[in-house]
Amino acid sequence: MILAGAAINQTPLDWENNLSNIKTAIEQARAAKADILCLPEMSICGYGCEDMFLSDWLSVTCFKKLLEIKEWCHDIVVCVGLPVRLNSITYNTACVIRNGEILGFTAKQFLANDGVHYEPRWFSSWVPDTVQQFEMMGQTYAIGDIVYEYQGVRFAFEICEDAWRNNDRPGYRHMAKGVQLIINPSASHFAMSKTDVRYKLVMEASREFGCTYLYVNQLGNEAGKMIYDGEIIIAQNGNLVHRNELLSFKSVDCECAEVNILNPLPLVEVPVLPPVDENREFIAAVTLAMFDYLRKSRSRGFVLSLSGGADSSLCAVIVAEMVTRAVEEIGLEEFVRKTNCLTPEELAQFSLLSGKELRNALVSKLLITAYQGTINSSDNTYQSAAELAKSIGAVFYNWTIDEEVAGYRGKIEHVIARPLTWESDDVTLQNIQARVRAPGIWMLANLTNSLLLATSNRSEASVGYATMDGDTAGSISPIAGVDKAFIRQWLVWAQMELGYEGLQYVNNLQPSAELRPLEQTQTDEEDLMPYPLLNQIERLAFYDRLSPQQVFEQLKGTCPDAQLLQSVKRFYALWSRNQWKRERYAPAFHLDDYNVDPRSWLRFPILSGGFREEVEKLG
Incomplete structure (x- = not known):
């Protein structure tokens, strides 16, 4: 029997796109003479429809689309996902179609209700064996x-x-019923190193249940935040029959393999995968997410306030690497068709280019950057920004905002009848610089119908180390799901391994907001605490869900007790008072095994006791 899985890049409620991808998958599977084709979970409407799943009309529309799809399913069995709503209760189902006939609907029995998942809000569990x-x-x-x-x-x-x-899991009941093939249509979100866990889950199931197992995941940035890696695994009795390349830029990745189900491969121990390289995995995921966000939002490119620091430099490199990876996989013509970034005349000219020359030419059409300096900005950060933009081909503008800052400062000094000073008004004087940078960069985004990239990272979000309506301004925040320590080591890796020589300047700088006078030599870690320590506290507090006392005990010995005590107290104080900021950050991708986004992974009250009693007990 030839089994096929098709990872498809769907979009919620985009019926034309979704059915086109489904039809392409069916045609490719039939051309390969596949007997059974599995499509991902909720593939007709998209997995990320959220509260639309509670609407009667959505399931009715899906069913009408299903009746269209079944007419394409001749000489093949097709498994396709959709919601079925009965008596105001919605079920997550996989429909089985054989030769144009609907055989039935299997309903999901267990609903994901942790981390980024809220399935019980929309779906009901099906009772096993009924x-x-x-x-x-x-x-x-x-x-x-x-x-x-x-x-x-x-x-x-x-x-x-x-x-x-x-x-x-249902597999145990299937085994007792003599099931020889288990099919798993999924929408399993991406997180770094998660594929290793999923691989073991599928492979060991094929061994434990003595069966053939076909696993198919959703592909791409479906609805804005979650990324799906499009993994397809065909396994039998612990043997890996077929596994595809993950995080493809294709709209449809249809994979087939022949298996003998009646005379299966012998039972073996599951082969071990090589260790996951999270640096490579991160850039593969975030570039696909950016590519999909760009085209699905129908935007024409990106605009970035390029400060010369680590965060904005990473955002710039993501755009360049997105171009490189997408063109390499799907070709220049398909890239241009999906992004609408070139005229036919420009496409003809660009088709004569290759390598970095082609990448830089495309980046010049997709990325506009600007260095917005003040008297507190250093020559080092200007050089870092300018050289990086030049090395990847981005449009680079340079202007100062001192005049605008002086205007606002003068107005406020006039009405309060006193001068503002760094001794008494430090935060105010820092924040106005960050806020004044927003209007000009937004103007460029509006002029070019582009997405403004916010440059916040997870470490800053945890402690509110950002100016609302300033450096948090943006349409999408691509790196808000990863911490600062990861970002800094990734930039060094990218310089060495991916050849981004323009990163050499930022990699020699200490992270700094550059909002205080230069003689104060401001650095992020002096304002906050060492980033690695911040990340350890954050993870213990909200991934492991430990109390402040438990966090302190876990970290004892990693640094002097006095420093640790001060850092733990400072973290919880800053975390508690800045929840309102996290509620207002631009949409971000889920990239790690957790994040601090209250709209996806971690909810926390805006107003709270702020851990006062718990922190006081620390001494």
Whole structure:
């Protein structure tokens, strides 16, 4: 039997795009003479429809689209995902179509309800080992925990979260029913190193259940925040039959492999994958996310306030690497078609270019940068910004904002009848510089119908080390899901491994907001605490969910007790008072195994007791 999985890049409620990708996948699978094709979870409407799943009209529309899809399914079995809403209850289902006939709907039994997942808000769990009938548009269909049969092979489903439930997963019940093939359509979000866990989950299931296992994940930045790696795994009795390249820029990645289900491969120990390189994994994920966000938002490019510091430098490199990776995989013509960044005449000219020359030419069409200096800016950061922009081909503007800062400062000094000084008004004088930078860079974004990139990182978000309506301004915040320590080491890696020589300047600088007078030699870590320590406190507090006392005890010995005590107290104070900022950050990608975005991974009250009692007990 030839099994096929198709990772497809869907968009919520984009019926034309979604059905086009489904049709392409079916055509490619049929051309490969596949017997069974699996498409990802919720592939008709998109997994990220959120509260639209509670609307009656959505499931009705999906069902009408399903009736269109079934007419394409001749000489093949196709498994396609959609919501089915019965008596005001919505189920997450996989529909099985054989030769144009709907055989039934398998409903998901376990719903993801941790981290970034809120499935119980929209869906209800199906009771195991039950099947019922329902009527839709004049026809009666079966829905539930169904075992299907095709060409003498018994197959059934685990839908995404079903497979993550250890001893209670449906696979155990399938094994008792003689199921030989388990199919898993998923929308399993990306996180660095997660693919290793998922690989083991699928491979060990094929071994433990003595079956063939077909796993298919969603692909791309579907709805704005979550990224899907498009993983396809075909396994049998612990043997890896086929695994694809992840994080593809294709709209459809259809993969096929031949397996003998009736005379399977012998039972073996699961082969171990080589260690995951998180530096490579990060850039593969974030560039795909940026590419999809650009084209799905129908924007024409990116605008970036390039300060010469680590965060903005990383954002610039992401755009350049996005161009490199996308063109390398899908070709110049498809890249231009999807981004609409060149005229036909320009495409003809650009097609004569290659390598870095082509990359820089495309970046010049997609990325506008500006260095907005003040009297507190250093020559080093200007050089860092200018040289990086030049090295990747970005448009680079340079202007100062001292006049605007002086104007606002003068107005306020006039009405309060006193001068503002660094001794008494430090935060005010810092923040006005950051805020004054926003209007000009927004103007460039508006003029060019481009996305303004915010440069916040997770470490800064945790402690509110950002000026609202200043450096937080933006349409998308691509690096808000990773910490500052990771960013700094990644930039060094990118200079050495990816050849971004323009990063040599930023890699020699200490992170600084450059908002105080230069003679004060301001640095981020003096304002806050060492970034590695900040990240350790953050992870223990909100990933491991420890109390302040437990965090302090866990970190004892990593630095002097007095420094640790001060840092823990400062972290919790800053965290608590800055939740309102985290509520207002630009949308960000989920990249690590956790984040501090209250709209995805971590909710916290805007007003709280601020851990006062807990922190006081530390001494």
